Amino acid sequence: MLDILHPKISNINKNNIDINLSEEKIKINIRGKNKEFFTKVGKILSIILPSETNTSSSNENYDVLWLSPDEWMIYFDENKNTNIFDQLYKDISTLNVGSITDISSQLICINIKGENIFELLSSGSPFNFEKFKNNVGSSTQTLVNHIDVILHHKSKNNVNLFVRRSFSEHLYEWLVDSSNFI
Amino acid sequence: MFLINCPFCGERDQSEFSSGGEAHIVRPKQPTELSDDEWAEYLFMRKNIKGIQFERWNHAHGCRKWFNVVRDTSNDKILSVYKMGEKPPVNYK
């Protein structure tokens, strides 16, 4: 019987920091440059891909993060729309308008929330969170404890942290350890 | 530890970047037509300037984009950054 095994990440709550595994999410990497690409993606997702550095756009279904001038990541709950990947792949990849890659298992989403989360992240990240923490919707890629992460400021003091699956347990343990010393 | 102004993401800590050596060394279009010496010139010969140097950097832990940097190696000041394919700023020679 085939079943799912998530990384060993359990809920931790201390020093005004709440750390949770937030899986059951589809993540899709979207690449493209031309006008046709933007139009098609916009139509399929009913969302305009954010063009501004370190930002995101959201609607009731999807969150889209800017990753680079020709790269975005969308993520959403897996029970929301399961065939959106196939639709995107068909209209973008197959028609050579851009590139669509399923990275749902590539990245693990760890939700961290609470007043002290930016203190927590700052103990392992050189990123300047000054602006980021004042702007809900900010997104960024940076390093936390030497590990690549994508951060999305979902709502006030509530951040979705995406990290490669293989690093996720190590980073989680580090986050838990760090939250002892805020 | 430099602060590097990624042309796509803005100012970030040097630890997010990796360095790619001297900039504006174009890969020959027809390598097979080059003599050993000409190919070696492309392959091995690099300047090592005290002063203003043009370099390639990659925002490896960010947007993954490569870009160019003008850096004064005598004081490590980064004077300018510009995207791949863009012409180097003329005021630095």
Place this chain on the structure above:
Amino acid sequence: MPNYRIHKTEYIDETKRVSFKYDGKTYFGCEGDTLASALLANGIHLVGRSFKYHRPRGIVSCGAEEPNAICQIGSKKDLTEPNVRATELELYEGLEASSQNCWPNVKFDIGGINNFISPLIPAGFYYKTFMWPKSFWKKVYEPLIRLSAGLGKSPTEPDPDIYDHKHVHYDVLVIGGGISGIIAAKMAAKNNLKTLLVDDKKILGGSTIYQNNEAIKIDDKLSSEWLKNEIQEINKLSNLTIKTRTSIAAYHGYNFLLAKENLTDHLPEEKKKNKIRQRLWKIRAKKVVIATGSIERPLVFNNNDRPGILLSNSINKYLDFYGVSCGENIILFTNNDSAYETSISLHKKGIKNLIVDLRKSASSELIKQAESLGIRIYFNHVVTNTFGYRKINSLEIMKLSEDGNTTVGNKIKLSCDCLGMSGGWTPMVHMHTQSGGKLNFRDDDQVFLPKENSEDQISVGSCNGDFDLENIIDKTVNKINKFLDIDNQDYQDTNIICSKENDKRNIWLLPNKIPLGKTKCFIDFQNDSTAKDIKLALKEGFRSIEHVKRYTTTGMATDQGKLSNMHALGIIADTAGVKMGTLGTTTFRPPFTPLTFGTLVGRNVGKFFEVVRKTSMHEWHVENNAEFENVGQWKRPWYYPKKGENMHDAVQRESKAARDSAGILDASTLGKIDIQGTDASEFLNRVYTNAWSKLAIGKCRYGLMLNEDGMVYDDGVTTRISENHYLMTTTTGGAANVLSKLEDYLQTEWPELDVYLTSVTDHYSTASICGPNSKKILNKLFPNLDLSDENFPHMSFKEDKLENINCRIMRISFTGEQSYEINIEAKYGHSLWKMCIEAGKEFNLTPYGTETMHLLRAEKGFIIVGQDTDGTMTPSDLQMDWIVSKKKFDFIGKRSLYRSDTVREDRKQLVGLLTDDPKEILEEGAQIVSDVKSKPIDMLGHVTSSYFSPNLNKSIALAVVRSGKTMKGQKLIIPMENKNINVTVSDTIFLDKENKRLNA
């Protein structure tokens, strides 16, 4: 017990007695003391022996510049710490400290004999004496030096303390919480700038905070009172963060600074537990204000190092801040006004003192005050000698000649129990120079000053050479307004009264009737270098300050010459007859004060020492007793020992099972890159040595990737999923670098190509099943999949579902056996693995690790990039010419393949080796020769891979050997420590050359 605590101050709580041990004896101090002030309160000056001559030494200062009072804290094997300055260590209940560098004890020290043979130990003594004979080094000199030298003991067990790091970002960082730092911080914070103020002491205020002279007033208040008000005000500023007990360790470019915050060093043992001991702050500041103050200079005269000789201002601080008198009969020896403040303070507390002043005469408010109090002043006099072994008990002074070059008249002998010296002030320009700033020399008072050349940092206060209070405040306010581009009016109407110093006289090496060779005029107390040593170095031809420093070791001790550098420079300048400003200074390197390793490492210890990557199957491997190997950051199963098996047994069993029936390997760690775009095929043509355009959809191909220099860089199998969609695999260790290299080419050399690369390494988990029974196992898992060789041949790819989940199955082989790699979305990886194991039970499906994988592929002669290659091997060197396309116009590295050097016939080339004794296993890395007698021995190459093959029942090895391609059948020798091993060069493929097993 004597008590030198003579009055109450607000910084010492006399009601709270603190007991501590020093050199095994129990003493009491008070809350608020440093170890040094507590020792002085107990009348203890003698705290150590000097490094070279083992002379008795006492506390000299009250801060980071302390050269003598360095001690060993604690005695536990894991927590003891050497080289702690007693002047900086806050006293706590139960503190145990001992003096360093003296054996058997501080009062009777065997090394002290060096003092009497000291004429034999001039500068460069160690260099000169221990040069010859060479053989003496190891056996005689080194043990001797090691026995008598050394500063303290390192802990021998791991540090149990916790350390932490934190990144912070500020608009303005102010270094130093003295009067100018406080003003700067207040101005910045009040102007809406996010500001951080750091100070290494427990409380802010610098030297102003205990200032109590009536001649120095701000707004009609004592400057200390005024400053206390200011401190109260800045404590209320919400924009301002104040960190005390925090010192800047390093100032790097781009205003990146490291600060060490002491969090528990001042707490008693039981309160330190489970807390962070020290935190390293990684500070990025848009602007930095340096307000680090200045350090008082000693004076250089004969026997200036006896216990009881301190810096004059330190005597003042011990008195007015800690309430401790350093003696009962004190002499102050000075060349400037600041000793007069000390003198007046001592006088007010009823302590007998007098002043010896180098200057011919002097007038200022302070001097008038001292004169009116009846304090005896010897103008135009110099101290020529001091007496007293364990503590100073008297000294001699003489009159100075008109030019100051010699002494005149009669000696006057004065008794004393303490001598305060003040040779002027040295601005602490360390931070400025660490940041890359240059210095100017001011002849007037012989100081190096920051040369302002940066928009990002500025020096204010006495570290900028502004010494009197009026100057300090006015200039700080003006400079900060300009620097921060603000218009703060807070200090517009501040009324400052202070004494102005009008007279100066500086003599670096004070004159003496005794010949220099017979004097002990110390410059560097910690490293025991004297004026004589410096002069000797110059005489021997050293000129550069950097050379003199190293030859005499001046300024090279743990205090980095904070007290000695200026005098060394001054004496060099005087002797060489050059202007001091033209000499330059030695480089001030970080850290400003020593840091513990713990602080630098932070929490990256224990399980966080290295980042760890795990596959989805990791738990299963752990449960099944796998030993792990680190491959890059990955934890990969190395082998799975069964009960009683050692590594060799396990690997032999695994390897045999894989060829006899079936084996399974966790191949999830291989790098995987999703490649899409209309130019994907063309892109692969350019990055691999072979051709890709004609690869059919659903087929796989092995590719070799080179660097532009023609050397093998990476390898792996790439699968064509659809017309413009490929999946590339890379080596485990090379994954990140390959992706970055490919992105580099795409973005910079070939931006015209329509190709997108996305890493999917972690998205898929991969179970690789090989062996003659692999097909049967696959059939159990995928009953609907036609596994016939016609439908699903070697080097092809199928998609099928396991239950409802898509799997990508590649029939590719790294073992030479029939083999299938099943890729599934990683969240199902663990489950897939378990299903494979279950399905394989009846076929003895054996999990195997990286060691068996290496063995199996070596039997087949497959290379491992990074093991059999080292960045100097071309495809031809590896006997892989078959994979290099002759037709392709270009690919990365192509042109290099026919450079004159790459076509050399005598390059090192990959060969197989068979040992004459089939049981003999070669050591990887062993050298290969053809003749052991030739001198020097001609080294032909080395062994790259070596195993005992259970399937061939003999030892096999791969090696790189000069001209190896032409040597098949030749005998070679592997010389080992105790024997020579005879080998024969063979083909690289040891098993199934015809590839029959792939389709068996």
